[in-house]
Amino acid sequence: METKKHPYDPYFNVLTPVLVSKVEEFIVLGYGEVNKHDLWLFLTKKKWKKHKEGIRMYELVSDVLSLNIGEFMNFITVEAFKSPNLLSDLDSEELQELLQPKAE
Template identity: 55%
Template sequence: MKHESTHPSDEFYELLQPALASKAEEFLLLGYGKVKHEELWDYLTKKKWRKMDCPPVLYQLVADILSLKIGDYMNFATVEAFRSPNLFANIESEEMQELLNPQK
């Protein structure tokens, strides 16, 4: 899948796929479910690499990916989910009613 963005590190996206895959697999082994490469990239570009002082260097990008902590990613993902306008889009209307009226 092609990633579309305009972050300075985007030129390394394809080269960083093995590191992203390794980190996603680590999260899965730790019991956090499947995390997509694009989701990890989103965290890195929006949070970790938001303010890059100098042009990106491949070895530093790899080190950043491999040192990513699950707690940092999960905090980011939670905030992003609450910002999303489609937070409840996948919930059926009956499920929504149960959530809103739990006394049944």
């Protein structure tokens, strides 16, 4: 699958420390499967869908730091449902685990 380049892609390496900080925050909140590439995907496909010419670094940093887990998880959920191979990517044990009710 060919990925489309986003105008802010050159900033990825510069923003890596901020992305890692946000990932660590989400891990502390109990979302251990989040990584910086997932965050970048959210930012480029959702938050920065309409890019701004002449954007300043502090604006990008602010967008990353102000990201909340709710909007990120909503995006990830929708993206998972869009995936044509959502269930075929899981092995039978993972599928059974998903189908089992959680014990509280």
